[in-house]
Every structure is written in structure tokens, then in C-alpha cells.
Amino acid sequence: MADSMSDANLATAPDKMTDFPNPVNAEPGMSMSHFLVSSVHDMKNSLAVMADFLETALAQAADPATPLYRQASQALYETRRINDHLIQLLALYKIEQDFYPFDPREQNLADLALDALSRVANLAQSRGISLEYECPDNLHAWFDYELIVGVLVQALHNALHYTRDRVLCLIAADPRGGISIRVEDNGPGFPDFLLRQGASHQREISFETGSTGLGLYFASVVAGLHRGGERHGSTRLENEGPLGGGCFVLELP
Amino acid sequence: MKIHNLPLPDFSRKSFLIVEDYEGMRGILRDLLGRAGATRIDFAASGDSALTMLEKTRYDAVLCDLHLGQGKNGQQVLEEARLRQLLAPHGVWLMISAEKSSEMVMGTAETRPDDYLVKPISETLLFIRLRRQMDKKQVLAPIEQAMRDHEYLKAMRLVNQLLATPSAYTWDMKRLKAELALQSGDLEQARAVFEDALGQRDLPWARLGLARILFQDNQLEQARQHLLRITGGSRAYLDAHDWLARTLESLGDLDGAQKALEHALSLSPHVAARQSSLGEVAARRGDLETAARAYRRGIELARNSRNASVEPYLSLARVLLARGESGEAAEVIGRLGVDMKHDSNAQFLARVMEIPIRLNSGGEQAARQLLAELAPSLRHDAHRLPPELAFDLAGPLLQLGDRETLDAVFTNLLANHHEHPDYANRVRALYAEAGREEEGVKLVEEATRSALDIMDRGVSLSRAGKLDEALTLLREACHKLPGNPRLLLNHAYLLITHMEQHGRDLHLVYEALECIKTARRSAPHDKRVGELLAKLEQVGA
Numbered sequence: 115m116a117d118s119m120s121d122a123n124l125a126t127a128p129d130k131m132t133d134f135p136n137p138v139n140a141e142p143g144m145s146m147s148h149f150l151v152s153s154v155h156d157m158k159n160s161l162a163v164m165a166d167f168l169e170t171a172l173a174q175a176a177d178p179a180t181p182l183y184r185q186a187s188q189a190l191y192e193t194r195r196i197n198d199h200l201i202q203l204l205a206l207y208k209i210e211q212d213f214y215p216f217d218p219r220e221q222n223l224a225d226l227a228l229d230a231l232s233r234v235a236n237l238a239q240s241r242g243i244s245l246e247y248e249c250p251d252n253l254h255a256w257f258d259y260e261l262i263v264g265v266l267v268q269a270l271h272n273a274l275h276y277t278r279d280r281v282l283c284l285i286a287a288d289p290r291g292g293i294s295i296r297v298e299d300n301g302p303g304f305p306d307f308l309l310r311q312g313a314s315h316q317r318e319i320s321f322e323t324g325s326t327g328l329g330l331y332f333a334s335v336v337a338g339l340h341r342g343g344e345r346h347g348s349t350r351l352e353n354e355g356p357l358g359g360g361c362f363v364l365e366l367p
Numbered sequence: 368m369k370i371h372n373l374p375l376p377d378f379s380r381k382s383f384l385i386v387e388d389y390e391g392m393r394g395i396l397r398d399l400l401g402r403a404g405a406t407r408i409d410f411a412a413s414g415d416s417a418l419t420m421l422e423k424t425r426y427d428a429v430l431c432d433l434h435l436g437q438g439k440n441g442q443q444v445l446e447e448a449r450l451r452q453l454l455a456p457h458g459v460w461l462m463i464s465a466e467k468s469s470e471m472v473m474g475t476a477e478t479r480p481d482d483y484l485v486k487p488i489s490e491t492l493l494f495i496r497l498r499r500q501m502d503k504k505q506v507l508a509p510i511e512q513a514m515r516d517h518e519y520l521k522a523m524r525l526v527n528q529l530l531a532t533p534s535a536y537t538w539d540m541k542r543l544k545a546e547l548a549l550q551s552g553d554l555e556q557a558r559a560v561f562e563d564a565l566g567q568r569d570l571p572w573a574r575l576g577l578a579r580i581l582f583q584d585n586q587l588e589q590a591r592q593h594l595l596r597i598t599g600g601s602r603a604y605l606d607a608h609d610w611l612a613r614t615l616e617s618l619g620d621l622d623g624a625q626k627a628l629e630h631a632l633s634l635s636p637h638v639a640a641r642q643s644s645l646g647e648v649a650a651r652r653g654d655l656e657t658a659a660r661a662y663r664r665g666i667e668l669a670r671n672s673r674n675a676s677v678e679p680y681l682s683l684a685r686v687l688l689a690r691g692e693s694g695e696a697a698e699v700i701g702r703l704g705v706d707m708k709h710d711s712n713a714q715f716l717a718r719v720m721e722i723p724i725r726l727n728s729g730g731e732q733a734a735r736q737l738l739a740e741l742a743p744s745l746r747h748d749a750h751r752l753p754p755e756l757a758f759d760l761a762g763p764l765l766q767l768g769d770r771e772t773l774d775a776v777f778t779n780l781l782a783n784h785h786e787h788p789d790y791a792n793r794v795r796a797l798y799a800e801a802g803r804e805e806e807g808v809k810l811v812e813e814a815t816r817s818a819l820d821i822m823d824r825g826v827s828l829s830r831a832g833k834l835d836e837a838l839t840l841l842r843e844a845c846h847k848l849p850g851n852p853r854l855l856l857n858h859a860y861l862l863i864t865h866m867e868q869h870g871r872d873l874h875l876v877y878e879a880l881e882c883i884k885t886a887r888r889s890a891p892h893d894k895r896v897g898e899l900l901a902k903l904e905q906v907g908a
Contacts, residue, residue, distance in 0.1 A: 155465070162487055208603075211602075212600075212601050212602045212603075213601060213602045213603040213634055214467075214601060214603060215467050215468060215469045215471075215472045215473075215601065215603035215604065216571070216600075216601060216603075217467065217471075217472040217571075218568055218570065219538070220537075220538050222499075222535065225492075225495045225499075228491055228495065229489055229491045229492040229495065232489055232490070232491035232492075233489050233491075254535070256567075256568050260467055260485050341568070341569060342567070342568060
């Protein structure tokens with residue numbers, strides 16, 4: 115593999131299925147939701163293994179200018195994108211079935227940024243995209259780590275796909291309290307219909323663009339779970355940020 | 368900032384244990400640690416072999432998968448390792464799991480891992496978390512050591528010192544502070560921490576802490592409200608379901624208690640203690656089928672582990688007898704004899720339970736013979752009988768006409784539990800039914816008075832300055848009535864008083880500690896337990 119921390123060697127051994135919600139009062143056994151959830155788990159693991167293979171292959175490839183290299187890089191993006199979606203589906207299922215163990219803890223945001231960026235670094239490198247972050251060293255916020263890293267990685271994957279050659283993750287304290295996480299790119303920006311829909315929960319599936327809206331829906335559900343006093347987290351999309359492209363914004367109280 | 372060129376941590380002087388049943392994953396974790404220079408890495412493929420390794424080496428960090436295939440899971444390994452003090456005070460326990468689970472999130476300082484990682488694990492996150500936890504545990508090691516020595520006040524002083532300057536560990540400290548306050552019986556201080564936390568965020572662990580304090584304070588309705596807010600938000604907080612069940616049971620809502628336990632079991636069925644709780648609640652409701660099933664599962668789960676206990680076998684046999692299935696009850700007791708063949712007390716109790724079983728299956732002659740054999744031990748060692756087993760024995764003793772043993776068993780039971788109104792009522796009813804109402808009333812009175820007398824005599828002796836005599840008296844009584852928390856705590860109090868006058872004495876410290884720990888087993892929520900532990904810590908120090 116390439117250099118030091120570009121570790122997409124996300125350790126992806128096949129994991130063992132665990133806490134399984136059986137209908138109350140029923141014997142542990144089989145049901146449709148059991149197969150759905152365990153299959154999604156299984157697919158997620160297989161995709162992660164495939165993505166690792168692709169990253170290794172890309173790292174060893176001699177000439178990044180060949181069509182094969184570009185296609186492998188595209189395959190890596192698609193694999194990661196579907197993997198994100200499966201992770202989101204599983205989390206949403208648990209949240210909506212009331213058995214996600216939501217665990218807000220006060221955590222360091224530079225750690226979060228470093229982890230999220232390292233998970234997408236190989237993809238960025240294979241596309242020749244410059245990937246950077248800015249975050250104060252001692253900034254902390256209350257959040258559920260796995261959910262928020264999921265939102266951030268998905269936003270980064272999206273930005274890496276649509277950007278020209280730069281992606282920037284900006285994390286800063288919000289003067290009103292809480293923090294804001296911005297993922298900026300220098301691509302063409304979000305299309306109007308997405309900006310109009312904003313962070314609304316009710317989002318139509320767009321067959322024209324192929325967007326299911328899952329990523330944004332997941333992000334807004336996760337943001338909404340984070341509450342502090344009267345405030346709760348939120349997401350929004352903007353264009354024409356400092357890099358001139360699209361910007362995904364996540365605010366946490 | 369670019370993420371490339373970050374310095375790797377230096378783990379070359381650290382020792383690691385990787386507990387993982389899947390070989391491929393062991394290799395991945397080894398390679399990751401190796402990239403940071405680690406060379407001292409041991410492996411265990413199962414919970415049992417992990418414990419064997421932990422017995423030999425105090426590792427700097429343990430990376431443990433929550434799910435280890437057959438046998439113990441990672442959570443059970445962690446709890447056993449903590450209980451047996453197999454971890455260095457600075458040792459880090461990182462739990463690794465395919466999914467976030469309730470055990471990793473809730474629980475107490477004894478049951479929670481230091482941190483957890485949900486797969487897939489990135490190298491970056493593994494290193495970040497390991498480094499942060501290693502730094503933190505270095506700072507916390509003296510506190511951990513104090514807690515192991517049951518020096519909760521000292522631990523509290525250290526926590527408060529650290530809390531004086533804000534750090535990345537502030538919330539870990541606050542949570543620890545609340546737990547320490549609970550251990551030393553200072554409910555108000557614990558409550559203040561939980562309320563402060565809830566003022567910041569709706570944190571499930573803080574709400575659960577508050578509910579536990581309300582439960583201990585007997586404010587059951589308020590405890591129920593808080594617990595419902597947690598369990599209503601998510602079914603995943605299993606501890607909260609267990610406490611909800613306990614609270615509802617105390618409020619007399621057995622249906623609700625059973626439902627709460629079944630909810631928790633539907634998400635996490637592999638907890639022996641939770642299965643036993645369901646068995647108890649279901650049996651009390653008369654739902655014998657559910658009770659039998661739950662006890663059976665509890666027995667299976669605990670078999671051959673340190674959690675194995677006689678109680679679920681006896682309870683299952685009792686339920687089966689109530690259903691008229693004496694053959695199956697005999698089988699269960701037979702299995703108890705095999706499963707716990709090295710435990711002489713278990714063997715004794717198994718044989719005692721055989722008396723009602725034989726009688727139920729028409730073997731009166733066999734029952735009589737067994738009773739004749741056991742009667743001397745029953746009279747002499749009545750304190751070894753769990754209360755419910757004593758009640759199981761009542762009918763057979765009456766039927767077989769052994770009044771002397773009956774009186775001995777219940778005199779001891781009531782002296783052992785003189786503050787338990789339920790037992791007194793049941794004993795009176797039992798004697799009344801056998802046409803011996805007056806004798807029953809007298810027995811209850813005398814047994815209760817005998818326990819109180821000993822304590823009164825102890826108090827007057829110590830007031831008269833005859834502290835040594837008082838100690839001898841209570842020491843003997845504690846031996847005969849080891850299930851009486853009031854007596855045990857009074858004895859501990861006298862021991863502490865003695866040391867206040869004559870200086871600290873390690874033998875007496877140890878004796879007092881044993882008394883307090885034994886009392887805590889039968890009265891886990893007694894406020895005096897924590898107060899006496901605190902006093903014991905201060906005496907002559």
C-alpha cells in the first residue's frame with residue numbers, strides 16, 4: 115500500500131452477526147427481516163473486502179494515466195458508495211425499530227476528521243484529488259461516533275466524486291454554541307433541485323439522477339438525534355463556498 | 368492540513384493481547400499493531416484461553432472481539448478478568464464488535480470496556496483510540512488501584528483533584544465520581560453528578576444512574592418514570608430494562624416486569640442472570656411454562672462458568688414439581704449433582720431437594736430414608752439452606768412428621784432474616800395450616816427476638832466498655848446467621864469501633880471487609896454498606 119496513514123485497510127474480516135431483534139415473545143428464529151438484515155450485513159462485508167482489493171490494486175498500478183486505472187478508481191468509488199448505503203440502511207433500520215444504542219459522548223473533533231479522511235484517502239489519491247482538513251486541536255463536541263463518522267465519510271465520498279481536484283473538511287466551533295462541519299469541493303456545485311429540497315425529510319426519489327436521497331436522509335436523521343437543550347443538529351447544502359463548488363454542512367448543538 | 372505523513376504511535380515497548388476467534392482478523396490486527404512497532408503481541412482464539420493468558424501476563428492493552436463463537440463472549444471475559452483482577456490498573460481494554468451493543472455503552476465501571484471500536488476498524492482510529500486510552504489509563508491508574516483496595520474515599524479524593532483542572536477526561540471522571548459516590552453510600556453526591564450531566568445532555572447512563580438512586584431511596588414511581596424515558600427512547604438500553612423490571616416488580620406490577628425482561632431478552636438472550644430474573648417473575652405470576660423455559664436457558668448459559676449457581680437448578684425443580692413433573696425435576700437435580708460435582712454445598716442442597724421430589728413421585732419410603740440421613744445436618748447447618756428451599760422442605764417435614772427439624776430450620780431462617788416481613792407471615796401461615804398456629808406465632812417471635820437479643824447484648828456490652836466480649840458474641844452469631852445483613856453490618860461496626868480505640872489491625876480490617884461484602888450480597892442496596900466501607904477506610908489511616 116502507498117504511504118503511511120492512507121489506510122483504507124479498514125480491517126474487514128467477515129464479522130459475526132450479533133444482537134438480533136426477535137419479535138418479543140417469539141422463539142429466536144427466522145423471519146423476513148432477519149434475512150434482509152443479515153444479507154445487508156453480508157453484502158456490506160463483501161463490498162468492504164472488494165474495496166480493499168481495489169485499493170491495493172490501484173496502489174500497485176504503474177501508470178495512473180491508463181483507462182484501466184481510471185475504471186478501477188471509478189469501481190472503487192461505486193463500491194464505497196454502495197457500502198456507505200448499506201451501513202446507512204442498517205443504522206436507519208435500528209434507529210427506526212428503536213434499538214440503536216445511541217451513545218453521545220464528548221469527543222475530540224480532530225480525531226474524527228483524521229479518521230474520516232483516512233478512510234477516503236486512497237480514493238482521493240487514485241483520482242489525484244487534494245484532500246485536506248482544518249480543525250482546532252482541542253475542539254470537542256457531544257456526538258455518537260459511529261453515526262457521525264458515517265455521515266462525514268458519505269459526504270466526503272460524494273465530494274470526491276463531484277469535485278474537480280480539491281476537497282476540504284472544515285470543522286469549527288459555532289459562535290452560537292455547538293460546532294459545524296463543512297465538506298467543501300471545487301466542482302460544479304449541487305443541482306438546483308437538491309438545494310431547493312434542502313434538508314427536508316420528505317424527499318422524492320429521483321429516477322433521472324439515480325439519487326435515492328438515502329445519504330441526505332440518513333444525515334438529517336442522524337443530525338436530528340443529536341440534541342442539546344432546545345436545539346438539535348441539522349444538515350444543509352450550499353453552493354459557492356470558499357472553494358467555489360458544493361458544500362455539505364452538518365451542525366451539532 | 369493533509370492527512371499524509373502523520374507520525375505513527377510507538378508501541379514498541381507495549382504488550383498486547385488480541386482475543387479473536389477468526390484467524391484472518393487476528394492477522395489484520397497483528398499487522399496494524401506491527402506498523403506501530405509492536406512486537407509483544409499474544410493471541411487467544413477463545414474466551415477461556417484469553418483468561419489463561421491474562422493469568423500469566425499483565426498486558427498494556429487487550430483488543431477483544433465481543434463475539435467469540437462458542438463459549439464465553441468478550442463481555443464475559445472482560446467481567447471475569449476484572450473480577451479476578453487479571454488486568455493491570457493501567458491496562459486498556461478495547462472491545463471490538465461488528466455492531467454497537469448495549470453492553471459497550473451502558474453498564475458500570477466494572478462491566479464497561481475502556482473503549483470500543485465498531486468494525487470496519489481503520490488503522491487511524493485504532494491508533495487514535497489506543498493512544499488516548501493509554502494516556503488516560505496512566506492518569507487513572509492510582510484511582511483504579513484505590514478502588515481495587517476498596518478505598519473509595521481515597522479514589523474520590525484523587526478524582527476530585529483531577530476534576531479541578533479541565534481535561535479531555537472530564538466526563539469520564541464525572542461518571543466515575545458518581546459511581547464512587549454510590550459505592551461509598553453517598554447518594555446525594557452521586558445524584559448531583561447525574562443531574563449535572565442531564566442538564567447538559569439527555570445522557571442515558573446519567574438517567575439510569577438517577578433512576579437507580581431513586582430506586583434505592585424507595586421512590587419507585589419516580590424511578591419508573593425515568594426508566595420509561597430511557598426504554599421508550601430505545602429498546603437497546605438493556606440495563607435500563609433490567610432496572611425497570613426490578614422497579615415494576617417492587618411496585619407489584621409483575622406483568623410489566625415480565626414484559627420488560629422479555630424485551631431485553633429479545634435483543635440479548637444470552638445473559639444467565641436476566642433469564643433467572645424472568646424465571647422468578649414468571650413463577651410469581653404463575654406462568655410456570657415461561658418460568659421453566661427461562662430457568663433452563665439460564666442454567667445452560669451459566670454452566671461451567673463462574674456464574675454457575677445452585678439457585679436456578681433448585682428453582683427449576685420447584686417449578687417442575689408445581690407442574691406435577693417430578694420425573695423431570697429429578698433429572699434437573701441429577702444434573703445439578705453432575706454439573707457441580709466439586710461443590711460440597713451444592714451436593715448437600717441437591718440431596719435436600721431430592722426429599723420433596725421423592726415424596727412427590729410416591730417414594731415415601733425413600734424420602735423418609737433420605738431425611739433420616741440428612742436431618743442432623745439440616746438441624747445443625749440450617750443456615751446453609753436458601754430460604755425458598757426451606758419452604759420446599761416444609762410440606763415434606765410435616766408429612767413425614769419431623770417437627771424437630773422443621774422447627775430448627777425455620778427458627779434459623781427467621782433469625783437470619785428477622786427484618787423480612789414476608790417470611791414471618793409465610794411461616795405463621797404454614798404452622799397454622801398444620802394445626803400448630805400458636806407454636807408458629809411463638810417460633811416467629813422467639814427467632815426474631817433471638818436475633819435482636821444478640822445485637823442488643825452486643826450494644827450493651829460495648830457501651831459498658833466490654834468491646835472484646837461484644838466482638839466474640841457477634842462473631843459467633845455471624846457464623847450461625849450469615850444471611851443476616853443487619854447483624855453482619857453491626858459486627859463490622861463494632862470491629863471498626865474497636866480499631867478506632869486500639870488502632871488499625873489488618874486482621875480486623877479483613878474480617879470487617881468480609882462481613883460488609885457478605886451483607887452486600889443479601890442487601891445490595893443498603894446505604895450502610897457504603898458508609899461502613901468509608902469508615903473502615905478512614906480508621907487509623
